[in-house]
Amino acid sequence: MKFEGGDEDDKIISQVEVASSGDAEKVSSSRFMSLLASKDRDYLLSPTGSQVKVSDLEGHVVGLYFSANWYSPCRNFNPVLSNAYEQLKASQSNFEVVFVSADEDLSAFNSYRSSMPWLAIPFSDLQSKKALSHKFDVEGIPCLIILQPGGHKEEEVLRDGVELVHRYGVEAFPFTRERLEELEREEKEKHENQTFTNLLSSHDRDYLLGHHPTTGQVPVASLVGKTLGLFFSAQWCLPGMKFTPKLISIYHKIKHVISQRPGVEDFEIVYVSSDRDRASFDSYFALMPWLKLPFGDPKIRALARHFDVQSIPCLVVLGPDGKTVTKHGRSLINLYGEDAYPFTEVRLESLHRQMDEEAKGLPKSELHAGHRHELTLVSDGTGGGPFICCDCDEQGSGWAYQCLECGYEVHTKCVRAAGGASTVGP
Template identity: 90%
Template sequence: MNSEGGDGDGKIVSQVEVALNGDAEKASSSRFTSLLASKDRDYLLSPTGSQVKVSDLEGHVVGLYFSANWYPPCRNFNRVLSNAYEQLKANRSNFEVVFISADEDLSAFNNYHSSMPWLAIPFSDLESKKALSRKFDVEGIPCLIILQPDSNEKEEILRDGVELLHRYGVEAFPFTRERLEELEREEKEKHDNQTFANLLSSHDRDYLLGHHPTNGQVPVASLVGKTLGLFFSAQWCLPGMKFTPKLVSIYHKIKQLISERPGVEGFEIVYVSSDRDRASFDSYSSLMPWLALPFGDPKIRALARHFDVQDIPCLIILGPDGKTVTKQGRSLINLYQENAYPFTEARLESLHRQMDEEAKGLPRSELHAGHHHELTLVSDGTGGGPFICCDCDEQGLGWAYLCLECGYEVHTKCVRAAGGNSTVGP
């Protein structure tokens, strides 16, 4: 979200700077007025369109919510924020949110705001919205900036409210540094002490479902000593549906590999569903030869929060002791197929060395049939890194072919010859 502005914007930015950098003796009663009011407006709009004085926010923890109706990730996060807001209000917490719209027209703004239980800067006040976006360096949406009621210091501005709500929910309130440090300590302790039992069992359930409900119940205890994948996905998720057949194939290959090597620990996968109804769950899980948590089980949400799963499909790999090995299982499957097993650092280091050796024989540049610019061979150390392959739409990392002009990037295995000359690498 880039901002442009002239003299009018400068005046409003000056008001914002007063609030953030002003004299420490200024009373907090002027802080939110300086930030959120303008010379012609001292109010915000409620979802019903009534006016609420900006000064009513004093003493509150305030979230500045930059969002737009036209962007699906915003609509998805809006549900997360709404749930947290309603819970905090029910507990009489001093939390408030102010919507700063990037909608394209007044009708879209009104429709979107009507679904929110909080306040908003009027859609017509373009200058205030631009100034706030520029002042807080908002580069993407959704974005939730958290301001504390009793400090003007820049370091008290929390910029990653979206991530924190996904990660901790209402437990992050009041979003102070002390509270977040406490949550991080608690989270580390949970990860240090995690086992298959405390991750997957509950007080009234110590089993998982077979790949189809008629196959009965499988004890969670039977997983101990195996490498385990937690597969977060849903039938409505197109990337998940596309990745599932590949994962099924790799699952069987790993099982075959293990059967040929006596003494090698076992491997299993557990489906952690985000399906919207039981019929979808039954239909999708019937395609999977592995285990599943029951549909709608409370552990599903707990696991997503514990592992900070924000996008699906996602494959978390746990070691035989129940500890996390990697959160990048999907990328590793795409990159190394069954050879990624058991996904440990030692195994990956070996595969990286092997890939580096193979890369020495790859062309330094390629003409790819799916792109109109020449592609350059890159690695993590030469401008590469995690990416989504523009040819197969799957994740990748390590060596890749990259268009230096426009960022088009593909797995080395996905390059389809377009003719012409290639330059062999060193």
């Protein structure tokens, strides 16, 4: 997480504030006025469209929310922030959010703002919105900048509010350095002490659900000693729906290999659903041969926060002792298939060396049927790295064929000649 101090004006304000508590209140109010008001406007818009004085933000922790209706990550984050905001308001906290719109027209602004329970800078005030984006160096949206009340020099601007709300929810409030360091310590302790039981059980449930009509309850305790995958997905998620058949195939292959090797730890997967209704949940899980958490179970949100799952599909792999092995199971399966099991560092190092050896026999460049430019073989150390394959739309890392002109990138196994056949790889 990043903390950054204010500019020179903020330093001057800080010096003035230490003079007296009365002066500090005036400076604090002046700071919000200089940021959020203009020469023609001293108010913000409420959710109902009424005017709220900028000076009313005195004493509040303020989140500047840079967002737009046309961008799906913003629309996805909006309900997450709304939920945290409503909880904080219900607890009488001094938290407020101000929407800084990047919408393309007034109609889109009004439509998007109708889903927001907080304040907004008027759409017509383009100058103020540009000034805020410039001051806080906003390079991407959604972006949540947190400002503390007052303005003393030891108080700092927090720029990764989106990540923190995703990760900690209302527990991040009041977004101070001390609070976030405390949460990091607590999170580290939780990861060090995590077990299958405290991850997957609750006070009124010590089981998971399977497909058997009469013996569908599977004790969480029975998973101890197995390698476990937590599959975060949802039926509405197209990448999740596309990845699921591959995961099912790999699951069966891993189970088959284990059955042929006595003494090897068993493998299981648990579906952690983000489905929006039970019908979608039931129809999606009907495709899966593994276990699930009950629909709407509170542990679902807790697990997403614990493992900082910000996008789906995601496959988190736990070792037989319940400790985290990797949060990149999806990428590893796309890269290595069933050979990735049991996903440990030792296993992955062996596979990486094997891939490096195989890459020595690959052509240094290829013409791919799906792209007009020549593709160059790259690795992590020669300009490659984690990517989304432009041919199969799945994650990849390590060796790839990349277009040095436009960044187009594909798995080595996805390269196809003009006739459609694979030219390299298995």
